Amino acid sequence: MAAGLAVLAAPGVLRAQGGTIKLGFTAALTGPFNEFGEGIRRGAEIAVEECNKAGGIRGRMAELAEVLDDQLVPDRAVQNLRRILDNKEIVGLMCPSGSGPTLAIADMAQADGRPFINPQAQTPAIVYPNGVDKPPRPNLFSISIGNLAESEKLGLALAGFSRIGVVHESTGYGVTGADLVRKAILARKPGARVTLESYNQRAQDMTAQLVRVQRAGAEAMLVIGLGADFAVIRRNMSRLNMNLALFGAAGAVTVPYIEGAGDLVAGTRAVNHAAFGRRPMHAEAQKFVDLYRAKHGTDRWYGPDAANPLVSLAGTVGSGYDCINLLLDAIRRSGGTSPAEMIAALDQTKDFAGATIPAVSFTPQNHVALKVEDLGTYEMLKRGDRVVLELRD
Incomplete structure (x- = not known):
């Protein structure tokens, strides 16, 4: 573990104090x-x-x-x-x-x-x-x-699409993240069409939001929320036969998403820490x-x-x-x-x-x-009975 810039007291000295x-x-x-x-x-x-x-x-x-x-x-x-x-x-x-x-x-x-x-x-x-x-x-x-770094990374990942749906939870995290991602996309592709749809945490059906994204002709969709909610969204997408590029923010692609969506997670791309995906x-x-x-x-x-x-x-x-x-x-x-x-x-x-x-x-x-450089874009893949995330950039 690296030390900080300067030692503020004598090295290794903790002034006499008792207890833990x-x-x-x-x-x-x-x-x-x-x-x-x-x-x-x-x-x-x-x-x-x-x-x-x-x-x-x-x-x-x-x-x-x-x-x-x-x-x-x-x-x-x-x-x-x-x-x-x-x-x-x-x-x-x-x-x-x-x-x-x-x-x-x-x-x-x-x-x-x-x-x-x-x-x-x-x-x-x-x-x-x-x-x-x-x-x-x-x-x-x-x-x-943070939303700022994450939105920049997601903006880069989504810049190749012209019509994008952003489905986000209605919390401060979701609302702020969606707005920042929209701005990041438009900064790179001013003519892009970004459709924003919100949902409440722990909602059991997001069909109405997904239908509106579908009607907007989205080529890609980003989910900003928690894994359990993302699993509901992915299952709803399957029932609607929605086949589009699917992305998740860091809060979305977690164990509850994998457990809740099962094989449907394959192909999902997500932004997360690059540290655990790099080799070595x-x-x-x-x-x-x-x-x-x-x-x-x-x-x-x-x-x-x-x-x-x-x-x-x-x-x-x-x-x-x-x-x-x-x-x-x-x-x-x-x-x-x-x-x-x-x-x-x-x-x-x-x-x-x-x-x-x-x-x-x-x-x-x-x-x-x-x-931003501490983040990577991953793709979720199914290998046998396991889900793995491979770093793409």
């Missing part, structure tokens, strides 16, 4: 979207275990002191965070899984002042509430696949993959193929792993656990080797690590 280094978060650990929250929890646990196996930080062990379940419900995330923030021993936190819960807690997190790192939520307003040309929230950092993987990605497989085997997060982990492992488990490691690295470099010390260290992070992003860097003006 306590960290916390709320996430969707159960419920229909638990692949996200349970995933980041698993990654966080591996990061803490590795830190403690190495002797902790100046002899102090790390601990996940508060890990609460919000089921991706914003109100529950707010209630959980209030409880977590009441624990003044907690020095660093991860944001919840998902844009809705994270937007709901962002102002509270900023007012509290302790450092937060966002593993998954994509809406730009989480980090930049006043616009991306204005300063970020001072204590909120992000390693997630960069060193930190390979290290993380080996750690996860040793602890959990080839489970539903990893996938059935030991040699080729599912790319979605990066955006769930890998993101949780990187978030906790970034918080611990800030403590290691700063020599302290106060908000001011940790935030100053995070602001000086330079080329930190993460599992999901090969070189994470932050500055006081830039609190978003992921860049």
Whole structure:
């Protein structure tokens, strides 16, 4: 794991303090979207275990002191965070899984002042509430696949089509993502026709939206939403005999999509972290993959193929792993656990080797690590009884 730009205190020195280094978060650990929250929890646990196996930080062990379940419900995330923030021993936190819960807690997190790192939520307003040309929230950092970078990558992938349907969930993530993708497509192909259709999370039928996309003569369709909903859409498409190029945003192509749509997933293309699709993987990605497989085997997060982990492992488990490691690295470099010390260290992070992003860097003006070049376009293929994702670009 690479160190940051500058050592803010004497190397390896953590000023005399007692007890463990306590960290916390709320996430969707159960419920229909638990692949996200349970995933980041698993990654966080591996990061803490590795830190403690190495002797902790100046002899102090790390601990996940508060890990609460919000089921991706914003109100529950707010209630959980209030409880977590009441624990003044907690020095660093991860944001919840998902844009809705994270937007709901962002102002509270900023007012509290302790450092937060966002593993998954994509809406730009989480980090930049006043616009991306204005300063970020001072204590909120992000390693997630943000809407801005994702829309640029999707715009490139869809630029070869003249008529495109964008079917998106009605959340902040979906609405913002659809608007940004539309702008990215039109910037590259001004004459393109982009049809936008929204749906509510967990809807059991999207036929009406798909018929409108079909009537618009779409040659390609993009789904911006979560995997379980994407599976419903794909099954609806099959019943309507819709045969067009199908794309998914990072939140769509996950284990619930594969489980829910079965063989129908073949041919779907998606944008996701490039790190796990490149061969050889960069060193930190390979290290993380080996750690996860040793602890959990080839489970539903990893996938059935030991040699080729599912790319979605990066955006769930890998993101949780990187978030906790970034918080611990800030403590290691700063020599302290106060908000001011940790935030100053995070602001000086330079080329930190993460599992999901090969070189994470932050500055006081830039609190978003992921860049367009960190993303890849994958195609889902069926090989025997397995679904694999192959990196196309």
